[in-house]
Amino acid sequence: MQFRECSVNGIKYQEINGKLVPEGVTVDFPDGASTSLSVEEELFFKAVSLCHTVHISHEQSESSVDGLRYSNGISTQMEYYASSPDEKALVEASKRMGVAFSGTSGDVMEIKILGKLERYKLLHVLEFDANRRRMSVIVQSPSGDKILFTKGAESAILPNTKSGEIERTRLHVDEFASKGLRTLCVAFRRFTAEEYQDIDQQLHEARTALQHREERLADVFNLIEKDLELLGATGVEDKLQDKVQETIEALRLAGIKVWVLTGDKHETAVSVSLSCGHFHRTMNILELVQQKSDRECAEQLRQLARRLKDDHVIQHGLVVDGASLSLALREHEKLFMDVCRSCSAVLCCRMAPLQKAKVVRLLKISPEKPITLAIGDGANDVSMIQEAHVGIGIMGKEGRQAVRNSDYAIARFKFLSKLLLVHGHYYYIRVATLVQYFFYKNVCFITPQFLYQFFCLFSQQTLYDSVYLTLYNICFTSLPILVYSLFEQHVHPHVLHTKPGLYRDISKNALLGFKPFLYWTLLGFAHAFIFFFGSYFLMGEDTSLLGNGQVCNNVLTLCFFYCRKEF
Numbered sequence: 001m002q003f004r005e006c007s008v009n010g011i012k013y014q015e016i017n018g019k020l021v022p023e024g025v026t027v028d029f030p031d032g033a034s035t036s037l038s039v040e041e042e043l044f045f046k047a048v049s050l051c052h053t054v055h056i057s058h059e060q061s062e063s064s065v066d067g068l069r070y071s072n073g074i075s076t077q078m079e080y081y082a083s084s085p086d087e088k089a090l091v092e093a094s095k096r097m098g099v100a101f102s103g104t105s106g107d108v109m110e111i112k113i114l115g116k117l118e119r120y121k122l123l124h125v126l127e128f129d130a131n132r133r134r135m136s137v138i139v140q141s142p143s144g145d146k147i148l149f150t151k152g153a154e155s156a157i158l159p160n161t162k163s164g165e166i167e168r169t170r171l172h173v174d175e176f177a178s179k180g181l182r183t184l185c186v187a188f189r190r191f192t193a194e195e196y197q198d199i200d201q202q203l204h205e206a207r208t209a210l211q212h213r214e215e216r217l218a219d220v221f222n223l224i225e226k227d228l229e230l231l232g233a234t235g236v237e238d239k240l241q242d243k244v245q246e247t248i249e250a251l252r253l254a255g256i257k258v259w260v261l262t263g264d265k266h267e268t269a270v271s272v273s274l275s276c277g278h279f280h281r282t283m284n285i286l287e288l289v290q291q292k293s294d295r296e297c298a299e300q301l302r303q304l305a306r307r308l309k310d311d312h313v314i315q316h317g318l319v320v321d322g323a324s325l326s327l328a329l330r331e332h333e334k335l336f337m338d339v340c341r342s343c344s345a346v347l348c349c350r351m352a353p354l355q356k357a358k359v360v361r362l363l364k365i366s367p368e369k370p371i372t373l374a375i376g377d378g379a380n381d382v383s384m385i386q387e388a389h390v391g392i393g394i395m396g397k398e399g400r401q402a403v404r405n406s407d408y409a410i411a412r413f414k415f416l417s418k419l420l421l422v423h424g425h426y427y428y429i430r431v432a433t434l435v436q437y438f439f440y441k442n443v444c445f446i447t448p449q450f451l452y453q454f455f456c457l458f459s460q461q462t463l464y465d466s467v468y469l470t471l472y473n474i475c476f477t478s479l480p481i482l483v484y485s486l487f488e489q490h491v492h493p494h495v496l497h498t499k500p501g502l503y504r505d506i507s508k509n510a511l512l513g514f515k516p517f518l519y520w521t522l523l524g525f526a527h528a529f530i531f532f533f534g535s536y537f538l539m540g541e542d543t544s545l546l547g548n549g550q551v552c553n554n555v556l557t558l559c560f561f562y563c564r565k566e567f
């Protein structure tokens with residue numbers, strides 16, 4: 001992730017060559033990009049470099065640019081680590097701008113503002129959660145002030161601000177988002193001594209509560225994170241991994257319907273969807289966003305359904321946001337699912353983790369009963385990964401939660417196409433053949449025994465020798481199929497990978513349906529009849545195999561002739 005732009009006190013800035021350049025100042029006049037910071041800029045970057053949960057690791061290296069150099073020539077390089085890649089990008093950017101987070105010792109956070117060290121006592125961390133969509137810290141400044149710094153989604157911060165350049169920042173945030181940047185708003189609040197004492201008490205009570213702790217904490221957090229003064233907003237670029245577009249296209253050609261569920265802002269999500277090929281430029285994008293009431297939402301859904309019916313020639317994409325989705329699912333679930341089904345691509349933005357899981361559940365129980373696969377890289381994807389039939393975690397910068405809760409883990413999104421189209425295809429064919437073969441071999445095995453009863457006058461005499469019985473299951477019919485079901489590659493992997501359409505041949509559990517089952521069973525009977533009557537007619541009346549006329553008793557193809565004579 002890379003910091004690109006920010007808005008401070010209503011002024012837009014861009015980072016150019018590690019310098020903060022206000023809007024309107026071109027790079028040809030680098031003097032515009034000053035090395036000192038205004039009061040607002042300094043406070044903004046102070047907030048950014050204090051409000052996070054980033055850790056620092058000191059790595060030893062021979063050469064270091066901005067690290068500490070010891071007398072033995074070895075220097076230590078400072079590296080930031082964070083479970084949130086946004087935070088890492090922001091703290092790194094703040095360092096480039098001259099406000100560097102230089103570590104925590106005990107409960108004191110140290111920052112260097114243009115080389116000058118300042119120490120802030122960390123009093124409380126109000127942790128990030130995907131439902132609140134914001135996180136805060138309460139610190140004590142060197143002058144003794146108790147200050148809350150908070151950052152989060154604009155929908156979580158702006159409604160709680162009472163001063164600052166709210167409208168201009170909102171415009172800037174929308175602008176950043178439509179460029180595909182991930183946006184965060186930054187705000188602060190100063191507490192009086194009494195206010196702080198009160199919230200400290202409330203926080204302590206909520207954190208140590210034995211019952212309803214989560215709800216009580218959420219209430220106290222809401223109480224604290226209000227009456228904010230807006231400082232500005234940040235725009236961070238989250239680069240797409242390579243070959244995302246090709247992978248999504250391949251999945252589509254394979255007949256797989258792709259839905260994107262994200263916690264991102266509407267504009268960011270649409271812009272990313274366009275750049276990753278989830279939405280095409282030619283698609284007609286329908287929106288179900290910012291719905292306020294059930295009635296409004298139902299009306300919008302009906303309108304969308306009408307539009308879909310009228311222009312069924314062109315492809316449609318649907319954008320839904322979390323709040324509208326909850327309204328739509330409350331009473332108009334069927335209508336909503338009908339609309340979704342008629343669209344070629346669906347994008348759900350501003351989704352809370354549980355909403356993601358709910359959407360997957362809805363799809364699972366829809367009349368077509370599709371097999372669902374959820375793929376994600378963050379902790380907020382865990383519930384949908386667990387809800388889907390197949391959960392895939394991507395090992396990424398957002399920790400290992402998704403990977404630990406998934407059925408399969410991959411390192412890059414692009415490996416999904418190989419996983420499904422090549423390995424998925426092979427293993428489906430292998431497992432399907434293995435299962436059908438087990439039915440087949442039992443039919444082949446038992447039918448001659450049954451037929452034999454007519455020739456031994458239902459005396460219950462067995463057709464097979466016990467050694468043969470044992471070997472039939474352990475060797476004859478298990479080893480060949482074992483090798484087949486481990487190594488069979490009926491088509492070259494490259495062909496499967498480059499022709500996603502081949503995946504359609506095995507879609508909807510095609511090889512384990514009634515028809516293939518009937519085919520294998522009939523094949524079993526046919527072969528059983530050939531085994532039994534083939535031997536019968538081949539041997540005729542002469543049941544002796546050995547030259548001296550001795551009969552081999554209990555050997556599959558011979559014994560029933562012997563028995564026939566006995567009776």
Ligand SMILES: Nc1ncnc2c1ncn2[C@@H]1O[C@H](COP(=O)(O)OP(=O)(O)OP(=O)(O)O)[C@@H](O)[C@H]1O
Nearest residue numbers: 084128130133134135151152153262263264378380
């Ligand atoms: N560390 C953080 N501190 C404050 N706010 C954050 C932080 N991380 C994310 N947010 C805000 O919360 C919102 C929801 O985050 P969440 O992790 O659920 O989804 P996401 O990261 O935006 O998207 P995705 O679902 O694709 O991972 C983000 O869009 C962002 O505005």
Ligand SMILES: [Mg+2]
Nearest residue numbers: 263378380398
């Ligand atoms: Mg995330």
